[in-house]
Structure formats: C-alpha cells, structure tokens
C-alpha cells in the first residue's frame with residue numbers, strides 16, 4: 001500500500017510549551033488512522049500539521065511526497081484537491097451567506113470543474129451523502145447539525161480526495177446522528193477507497209471506524225497499533241485508563257474490512 005501521509009519526528013510548540021513532540025506516523029492509501037488522547041494531548045495540532053495549516057518547528061510532514069504547508073493555491077491545486085478536511089463545527093466553517101449547494105459548488109469551482117458540470121456534480125454529491133436535493137437551497141442556519149456535517153462531507157468529497165482529515169467530526173452530534181454519520185463515512189470509504197485521519201475523543205466512534213489508532217499523551221505517542229488489538233489488549237497503562245474512563249458503552253464493532261491494509265508499528269513506545 002502506498003504511503004499518502006508521512007509525519008517524521010514532528011514537533012510543534014506554542015509559547016515554548018510543546019503541543020506535539022517528535023511524533024512519527026504514516027497513513028496509507030485507503031487506511032483510517034485515529035488519533036486519540038485526552039484534551040490537550042495534541043490531536044488537533046497534528047491534524048493541522050497534516051493539513052499544512054501550521055508548520056512544524058522540527059521534523060517533516062509529507063502528503064504524496066509534498067510539504068502541505070508549501071502547496072501553492074493555483075499551481076498545486078490538484079494536490080490540494082486530494083487532501084481535504086471535515087471540521088468539528090461545520091457551522092463555523094461554512095460561509096453563512098452561501099446556500100449549502102453553493103458551498104459544494106464553490107469547492108468544485110475552486111478545483112477547476114467547469115460551471116456547466118457543477119450543478120449535476122453537486123446533486124450527485126448530495127445524493128451520495130444522503131441529503132435531499134432541496135436542502136441544497138438552504139443556508140447553513142436553516143440546517144441541523146447532522147445535515148451540516150453531511151454538507152461538510154459532501155464538500156470534502158467534491159474533489160475526489162485521497163485523504164480526508166476529520167477533526168472530531170461527530171462530537172457536536174447526538175447519538176443517532178453520530179451513528180448515521182459514521183455509517184456514511186464507512187460506506188464512502190468502502191466505495192471510494194479514501195483514507196482518513198480521524199481525530200476523536202469518542203472511543204466508540206474510533207472503535208467502529210479506525211483500522212489503526214495512535215494514543216497521544218502530552219504531545220507524544222504512547223501506544224499505537226491496530227484498533228482491535230489496542231481495544232482488546234492495550235499495553236500501555238494510559239491506554240487502559242482511557243478505555244476504562246470511556247465506560248462500558250465502548251464496544252469493538254470494527255468491521256471485518258477495518259483490519260486495514262497495514263498492521264505495522266504494533267509495539268508500544
């Protein structure tokens with residue numbers, strides 16, 4: 001399996017306080033990798049580093065061999081199209097003045113899809129994420145949290161990404177909506193082979209979705225491995241404590257297809 005994203009000994013500090021310290025990992029094509037850990041452990045910082053939204057103080061980040069922080073708006077449009085983002089709060093990331101269909105159409109336009117194709121492509125994306133076509137005419141304020149998150153997924157998928165970085169995609173959703181969103185992401189992954197970097201403190205969601213999980217503590221990886229192995233036989237006390245703290249509702253429902261294309265790096269650190 002080819003490597004899509006590689007972080008190599010990446011460190012990032014804010015005001016001399018390390019947020020991420022010497023973290024290395026890879027995401028392969030078609031693989032879902034979760035980052036878990038308590039609040040402040042560095043998950044979102046790693047997501048932003050992967051997207052090129054912040055630069056590391058040390059180490060390297062490569063997406064398809066390129067530094068995502070150095071991609072140019074026009075010249076590297078095709079590479080950018082393959083690296084997409086689903087944020088925690090889509091209400092904040094969607095332009096309130098654009099109808100939801102326009103938000104998806106805008107993403108298509110930014111990636112060079114001609115005007116005459118945009119309406120059909122938008123309708124197809126709405127259909128794929130399970131949104132009724134008439135919702136394309138609504139503004140973000142007229143949509144529920146679950147509907148907005150589906151618009152954010154449609155927008156992320158608009159350009160046929162190889163990797164989607166999701167930062168707490170389910171945390172603002174109620175339980176049923178969360179389940180439906182996870183079903184959707186799983187189905188899309190199986191259909192399109194898209195890889196995911198999935199940041200979450202929702203261990204039930206991670207258990208369902210991720211092939212591989214990295215456990216972060218104070219900016220460092222304390223344990224990583226296949227999600228099923230981590231859940232059934234955690235080796236690091238911190239992983240055990242995280243699982244214990246998350247309560248009995250966390251059950252391993254990793255689908256058979258989620259054994260992943262790769263099961264390396266099984267050793268705890």
Ligand SMILES: Nc1ncnc2c1ncn2[C@@H]1O[C@H](COP(=O)(O)OP(=O)(O)OP(=O)(O)O)[C@@H](O)[C@H]1O
Pocket residue numbers: 014015018019037038039040041042043044045046201
């Ligand atoms: N822009 C910033 N300026 C200053 N400090 C920051 C900034 N972003 C993150 N930090 C700090 O870096 C550390 C890691 O934060 P990060 O948001 O990556 O953690 P997290 O695991 O995603 O937390 P949460 O689950 O609460 O979102 C924290 O101590 C945080 O306060």
